[in-house]
Amino acid sequence: MINFQGQLKKYADLAVQIGINVQPGQTLVVSAPIVAADFVHLITTKAYEIGASLVKVNWNDEVITRQQFEHASPEIFTKAPTWFAGEMTELAENGAAFLTVLAENPDALKGIDPERISNFQKTRGAALTKYREMQMSDKVSWCLVAIPSQSWADKVFPEVPAEERVDKLWEAIFHTVRLDREDPVAAWQEHLDNLEQKSNVLNAKKYKKLHYIAPGTDLSIELPEGHLWAQGDSINSKGDSFVANMPTEEVFTAPLKTGVNGVVRSTKPLSYGGNIIDGFSITFKNGRITHVTAEKGQESLEHLISLDEGAKYLGEVALVPHHSPISESNILYYNTLFDENASNHLAIGTAYAFCLEGGKDMTKEELIAHGLNTSVTHVDFMIGSPEMNIYGITADGVEEPVFLNGNWAF
Numbered sequence: 001m002i003n004f005q006g007q008l009k010k011y012a013d014l015a016v017q018i019g020i021n022v023q024p025g026q027t028l029v030v031s032a033p034i035v036a037a038d039f040v041h042l043i044t045t046k047a048y049e050i051g052a053s054l055v056k057v058n059w060n061d062e063v064i065t066r067q068q069f070e071h072a073s074p075e076i077f078t079k080a081p082t083w084f085a086g087e088m089t090e091l092a093e094n095g096a097a098f099l100t101v102l103a104e105n106p107d108a109l110k111g112i113d114p115e116r117i118s119n120f121q122k123t124r125g126a127a128l129t130k131y132r133e134m135q136m137s138d139k140v141s142w143c144l145v146a147i148p149s150q151s152w153a154d155k156v157f158p159e160v161p162a163e164e165r166v167d168k169l170w171e172a173i174f175h176t177v178r179l180d181r182e183d184p185v186a187a188w189q190e191h192l193d194n195l196e197q198k199s200n201v202l203n204a205k206k207y208k209k210l211h212y213i214a215p216g217t218d219l220s221i222e223l224p225e226g227h228l229w230a231q232g233d234s235i236n237s238k239g240d241s242f243v244a245n246m247p248t249e250e251v252f253t254a255p256l257k258t259g260v261n262g263v264v265r266s267t268k269p270l271s272y273g274g275n276i277i278d279g280f281s282i283t284f285k286n287g288r289i290t291h292v293t294a295e296k297g298q299e300s301l302e303h304l305i306s307l308d309e310g311a312k313y314l315g316e317v318a319l320v321p322h323h324s325p326i327s328e329s330n331i332l333y334y335n336t337l338f339d340e341n342a343s344n345h346l347a348i349g350t351a352y353a354f355c356l357e358g359g360k361d362m363t364k365e366e367l368i369a370h371g372l373n374t375s376v377t378h379v380d381f382m383i384g385s386p387e388m389n390i391y392g393i394t395a396d397g398v399e400e401p402v403f404l405n406g407n408w409a410f
């Protein structure tokens, strides 16, 4: 690749300045796999250059993670890791920003007892409740970015010679985060403005309900009163902007917890807890999941929706046109950060507090009273396709097209 080091530096700068937007005097917490060391060094350099007071890096490694799931004592997965949650919560309360670098092998935990994985997710989710609440209400800045690993690239490009796969994944990632544009920062500003225009239209419409029609899908989703459509850029409690996902192509809001009825069929595999769930359908009645069936990963899906009561309800409704750069690249990433931004999607679990008027300042109980879902989990799954039509139903009962054949109708 031409000038790879230059591109990598630009990517790190973009993550630090547009993604997490670290401020002088702020602590930056980076979670990253050891394969991302070069990239993380560029991130720490940039963050200190801007004036970060401390950059704290929490390293992880897929080999050690797998070993832990294979060999650690069972109680490790059911005991709350309070020291870890305590650290994250304290850092968040003191105004730190949180950048996560992903390089996940989608099959990292293939063959591991799903019970162990779900115990781990449940315990960790419960321990991190306070931190997650701050994250879901934009109290703290956070950002997810990704870099290739060999195992991930092997999964995405099996038809390409092994030694070329990582480069090919780099190229694809650089394209999705607009690093191949002449001025990536300006390209991001323009992109975020375009997404905001879509949110503005939907916020003016105040649809009461969305009706999804596609092969295998006939789903009605009620939206709560005072719901707000949001997009890529957010503002934290100090007034600083950040972009939580790089890439991002979605506009999204919160569904009314008890207002989801019908059936929805997935259109892309979901990589969840180191396993693949694919070809699945979910049936809802008054918001609650009543039935799931999956061609692959049935057990993982059942564990996901059994994490807690909130894992049986939806917490996010997101719109992404079929004509978006990630979708048009026709690459299946087996990584939700990318695949959700190629497709209309929904999320099982917690809703974002900022998707409700005044929600950022509401207590958990107030959010629940306004019809938002809460859970220890939040997992996006993809349902979009070129065959999908979505209709918005206004308070007066007028039905208008929002998406036709997988793309914006306006």
Ligand code: ZN
Pocket: 250, 252, 316, 318, 340, 345, 380
């Ligand atoms: Zn989303």
Ligand code: ZN
Pocket: 316, 347, 378, 379, 380
């Ligand atoms: Zn989501």
